[in-house]
Amino acid sequence: MLKIALILVHILIANGSLDPEKLEYHEKKIYKPPLEEVRLVLEESLKKNFAQVSVEIVDCPDLTKDPFYLASSGLVGDGTIIEYGNTKYLLPLPDKSKVYDLITSIRRIDGFKEKDFFVCGAGAGPFPLINQNSEGIYNLKVHANGSMINEGYLAKIVASGMELQKFPNNETRAAILGNLFLSEGKAGKVIKVVAKNRFGEENFISSMQKGLTQSYPTDKIIGLGGAFVMNGKANIHVMDKFSEIPINTDEELNSWLKFFDMPGPLICLGNYVSQQTDYELRFQHFHCFSKHGYGGHYHYDTTPDTVEYEGYFNIAERIVLIDKNSAISVSSKIALISKLLLILMKFLK
Ligand code: ZN
Helix, strand or coil, rough: CCCHHHHHHHCCCCCCCCCCHHCCCEEEECCCCHHHHHHHHHHHHCCCCEEEEEEEEEEEECCCCCCCCCCCCEEECCEEEEEEECCCHHCCCCCCCCEEEEEHHHHHHCCCCCCCCEEEEEEEEEEECCCCCCCCEEEEECCCCCCCCCCCCCEEEECCCEEEEECCCCCCCEEEEEEEECHHHHCCCEEEEEEEEEEECCCCCHHHHHHHHHHHCCCCCCECCCCCEEEEEEEEEEECCCCCCCCHHHHHHHHEEEEEEEEECCEEEEEEEECCCCCCCCEEEEECCCCCCCEEEEEEEEECCCEEEEEEEEECEEEEEEEECCCCCCCHHHHHHHHHHHHHHHHHH
């Protein structure tokens, strides 16, 4: 009875992209310190965890080249942190109405209505493409004339383990939740970060993220985004197919997520912020791809003695939330109905 009810609810939920005009948007200007000020904070925090650290302000190299393979050469121009969707749309059960088109969603943001843009980062993959949940690794350049370069991937669970799959060039959908760094993708000054030989507890991103939190007051929110390459091995998860039974506890979540120890070089894309604020922002979120078939959600390196990181980051000027806090999600409604049915069945026994 419970299963039939769940199937009926799933059938009622459509898979088409949501109309961006109807989505809830929130935009907030954030504090953008000078690059040199942030450079010092990142250097100091990384030195607490890595034996070799160098943080410099440089002209962004051409990041379309090996080893980064980005869809755009730079990270400069109108830097924006985007958080779309919500973990409530994934857990305890997925809300399959949550499919977003990146181009139309970004074109709604002030300043991005017509110009070229580059967006990269981490989110749930576009499940309608493969009819399965996956990790999305977004890496998309869109020109003002509508032409685009799509270097995005998805990582999915298959019978033999995991599989990395490149997006078709015209696949611009994202789903459920995600964290992106948006810019005009231009050349210009960025922060280059190199860190090797980790001796501390904090990994590459969490060192820098916590350094920002400790260095700036809560009313000065700082956000950075970009890409890094890790050489070594890393703990990475890939989400399994959507669960048909509600996932409520951390234990249930960790048995549903599939963890791998993946070899580099891994190219990781995403953003990190100094404060969660009343927006309840995610502190950091990076997904990685590679040219040797590995990819997924990055947690931390597992080879601290030999690990090497090289990253390029830029500072955001604003945060945009898309459909983060719409009213009670379908997912919660399904969970509520399931719970009520279970109680009813127990009562009838
Ligand atoms: Zn993730």
